[in-house]
Structure formats: structure tokens, C-alpha cells
Amino acid sequence: MAISTSIWIWISALLTLAIYSFLYKDNPFYKFAEYLLVGISIGYGISVYWHNTIITKVYNPLVHDKDFLVIIPLLLGLLMFSRFFKNYSHLSRIPIAFIVGAGTGLSIPSSFEFLFKQVQGTMPTAFTIGNLIIIIGVITTLIYFFFSMEHKGFIGKVSRVGITFIMIAFGAAFGYTIMARISLFIGRIQFLLSDWLGIIK
Amino acid sequence: MFIRRTLPLLVAGFFGIATIIQFFVPHPASRTFYNMVLDWMIIVTAFTYLMAVQSTIELHTTKIKRKVEGWQYSLVVLISLGITAFIGILGGAFTPSTILMKLIPAFKPSSTSPLMYTYLYMQVPMQSTIFSLLAFYMASAAFRSFKARSFDATMLLVTAAIVTIGRVPLGEFIYKGFPEIIEWILKYPNMAAQRGILIGVELGMIATSLKIILGIERKYLGGGK
Numbered sequence: 001m002a003i004s005t006s007i008w009i010w011i012s013a014l015l016t017l018a019i020y021s022f023l024y025k026d027n028p029f030y031k032f033a034e035y036l037l038v039g040i041s042i043g044y045g046i047s048v049y050w051h052n053t054i055i056t057k058v059y060n061p062l063v064h065d066k067d068f069l070v071i072i073p074l075l076l077g078l079l080m081f082s083r084f085f086k087n088y089s090h091l092s093r094i095p096i097a098f099i100v101g102a103g104t105g106l107s108i109p110s111s112f113e114f115l116f117k118q119v120q121g122t123m124p125t126a127f128t129i130g131n132l133i134i135i136i137g138v139i140t141t142l143i144y145f146f147f148s149m150e151h152k153g154f155i156g157k158v159s160r161v162g163i164t165f166i167m168i169a170f171g172a173a174f175g176y177t178i179m180a181r182i183s184l185f186i187g188r189i190q191f192l193l194s195d196w197l198g199i200i201k
Numbered sequence: 202m203f204i205r206r207t208l209p210l211l212v213a214g215f216f217g218i219a220t221i222i223q224f225f226v227p228h229p230a231s232r233t234f235y236n237m238v239l240d241w242m243i244i245v246t247a248f249t250y251l252m253a254v255q256s257t258i259e260l261h262t263t264k265i266k267r268k269v270e271g272w273q274y275s276l277v278v279l280i281s282l283g284i285t286a287f288i289g290i291l292g293g294a295f296t297p298s299t300i301l302m303k304l305i306p307a308f309k310p311s312s313t314s315p316l317m318y319t320y321l322y323m324q325v326p327m328q329s330t331i332f333s334l335l336a337f338y339m340a341s342a343a344f345r346s347f348k349a350r351s352f353d354a355t356m357l358l359v360t361a362a363i364v365t366i367g368r369v370p371l372g373e374f375i376y377k378g379f380p381e382i383i384e385w386i387l388k389y390p391n392m393a394a395q396r397g398i399l400i401g402v403e404l405g406m407i408a409t410s411l412k413i414i415l416g417i418e419r420k421y422l423g424g425g426k
Contacts, residue, residue: 008318008321008322009322011322011323012322012323012326015323015326015327015330016326016327016330019327019330019331019334020330020334022334023334023337031271031274032274032277033327034274034331035274035275035277035278035281036277036278036281036323036327037323037324037327037328037331038257038278038281038282039277039278039279039280039281039282039285040281040282040285040319040323040324040327041324042254042257042278042282042285042286043281043282043283043284043285043286043287043289043319044285044289044316044319044320044324045250045254046250046254046282046285046286046289046290047285047286047288047289047290047294047316048289048294049247049250049251050289050290050294051289051290051293051294051295052294053243053244053246053247054247057240057243057244058244069237070244072241073240073241073242073244073245074244076241076244076245076248077244077245077247077248078248080245080248080249080251080252081248081252083252090204090205091204093205093209093422093423094208094209094212095245095248095249096209096421096422097208097209097210097212097213097421097422098212098213098216098241098242098245099242099245099246099249100213100413100421101212101213101214101215101216101217101413101414102216102217102220102238102241102242103242104213104217104409104410104413104414105216105217105218105219105220105221105410105414106220106238106239107406107410108217108221108407108410108411109221109224109225111403111406111407111410112407114399114403115400115403115404115407118396118399118400118403119400121396122396130385130388130389133389133390133393134389134392134393134396135393136393137389137390137392137393137394137396137397138393138396138397138400139397140397141393141394141396141397141398141401142397142400142401144397145397145398145401162394162397163353164352164353164356165390165393165394165397166394166397166398167353167354167356167357167360168356168357168360168386168390168391168394169390169391169393169394169395169398170357170360171356171357171358171359171360171361171364172360172361172364172386172387172391174339174343174357174360174361174364175360175361175362175363175364175365175368176364177339178336178339178340178343178361178365179364179365179368179369181332181333181335181336181339182333182336184329184330184332184333184336185333185336187329187333188326188329188330188333191326
């Protein structure tokens, strides 16, 4: 295999190396890549919002389908800009209230659904050691987070068991996070050695 | 006072209650209302994104104007933001736009848009490299903080070590039973704690949502009158 001749692969490889240079110490190459990523990410967001929201959900329904109801969210959105005018900045609370209100309203039924599913999953279908561990784990974890009672005596002992379960869960989550990061690292090294330099297949 | 405080509370309460009710009404009109509210939320959120963009531009413009240390990097942000937004808006998000195809006939409807090139060859590699950098720092942080000082810390350390080593071929090479041990940890003690945490989180979310809808929780309105 030969070294890549694609300009895009070269850009990608040089940016990857610029970021890895941070392992030595903070330097202008890393800073350049870091700020470039910020700019590109925001620009990407603007483009996606422009095509997927402004054109698809506002312009097309309003101009082609004559759906004038779209004017309401459009006005609500424009009210966000009232923050720039001191005397009218309070108007920006209306679109925020809409998002918060509708968002919470949508989340309540789904939260209940999720909650019941979790409780249902905890109910044992057969008496096994595993099921017993799950029941004890769920109850003790919930008691650990229940602060209306002082964690002393029996409650204190139960919450101690809860924290052991929580530590096991955090350990597993930590182990998984490390593995995910290492697999990303392997992916980047593979890209540099294979796609860019062509050393490995 | 009505516009400043009461109207936002009424808006939040009305849309909160209406979206809860629609969930229990199995009528096509209810579904239409649900889709409409979702679309409205997406539209309003796009404007909040614009606010964030404006804030970023203002921050970096001020840095450049005042020539604060490292102002040149702010220039990098503004230029890359401008170029990416320009090629994205004119050239199309995922596939080339009709304007671009008219200007450069080499672009076909099935081609990749210029924006996707910046996404695939700049944004994605940089993001995954930054996240992979964390592997080094997490390992060194773990070495410093995960000392088996107590029973709980030992449990965390042992579980993290088992899950990390046991998920790679080396783990199975050391001890054949590693995959089964990990499976058991994930299926029972880990699942139990995760469930306990999630049930707590959901209960908290329901309580906070109800407080917002009923107008008890008003912090989202911000300070001032």
C-alpha cells in the first residue's frame, strides 16, 4: 500500500496529529485544531438547522402549502431576539415558557411509561439468586437516595448496601468508558497507519 | 406584570397540560396536535441555536477587538464558522443543492455535499481524536484516584478492572471465565443499581415537570421582574 494522495485524508491526518500533540503539552497546533473544531461544528449546526428547520418546516409549509399556522412558532422564535432590547427582553420568556411547558408535558407520560417498565422488570418471575440481587439492589439504591430519613441505624445499614451496588455500577460504567475511548484511539491509529500512510492493510 | 410573569406561566401550563392530555386521547386530531407541537418546538429551538451562535460570535469578536492573548484563534473560529455555514447553506446539507449543481455540473444529486466533506474529514476525525485523548487522561486519573482506601473504592476499582480487562482477548487469555463474570456483573448488581438510579431520576423528572406546569417552579423565567 502507498501513502494517500487524497487531500481530504491529508487534512484529516494532520488535524489528528495536531490534536495528539496535546499529549506532549498545550501548543499552537492543538489550539488551532481545537478552535477550528468549534467553528466547523457551529457552522455545521447552522447549515443543518437552515435546511432541516427553516426551509423544511417554515419556508416550504408557508410558501408552498400555505400553512399559515407556522407563523406562530416563527413569531415565538423571533421573540427570542427581544433579549437584545432592554425594554422588551421579558418577551423572550414566552418562547422559553413554550419550550419548557411543551417539553415537560411530553416528558411526563413517557417518564411514567419508563418508570412502570423499570418496576415491572424488577418484579421476579422466578426465585433465583440473580433476581434476589436485583430486588435488594434496587431497593437499597433507592433508600440510599432517599434523604427524608436520617441514614442511621437500620436505614443507615441498608443505604450502605445501596452504595456498594452503586459503586459496582459506577465501576462497570467507568470500565466501559475506558474501553470506548481506547477503541476510538485504535480507530485513529488505524486511520493514520492504513488510510494515510498505507503501512498496514 | 401580566406579560412579564403571568403570560409565560400560562403558556407553559397550557402546553404542558395539553401535551399530557393528547397522550391519553386516541383520536387522529390528538396525533395531529402532537406532531404540530413537536414541529413548533423544533422551529423555536432553531432560534435558540441562533442566539447561541450570536453569543459565540460576539465573544470572539470582542476578543479580536481587544487583542486579548490568543485572539488569533478567535479568528480561526469566526472564519471556519463563516465558511462552513456558507458552503452548508448554499451547497446543501447532506446532498448537493440545486444552486450548487447549476454552478458546478460535476455535482450530481447522488454526490456528497461539500458540507459533508468538512463533516467527514474534519469534524468527525477531530471529535473522535479529542475523545480518544481522554483514554490517556482517564488512565492516569484512575491511577491517582482509584486507590483501594475503603471497601466501596475497592468495589469500584475491581469492577472497573474486570470490565476493562475482561472485554479484550487478553482477559480471556488470562482467565477463560472472564466473559461470564462480566456478563453476571452487568446483568445483576450493575442492572440493580442502574435501575434504582433511573427510577429515582424519573420520579424527580415527573415531580419537577409537574411543578413547572403548575407554576410552582419558575426558575426557567430567569431573574428580574
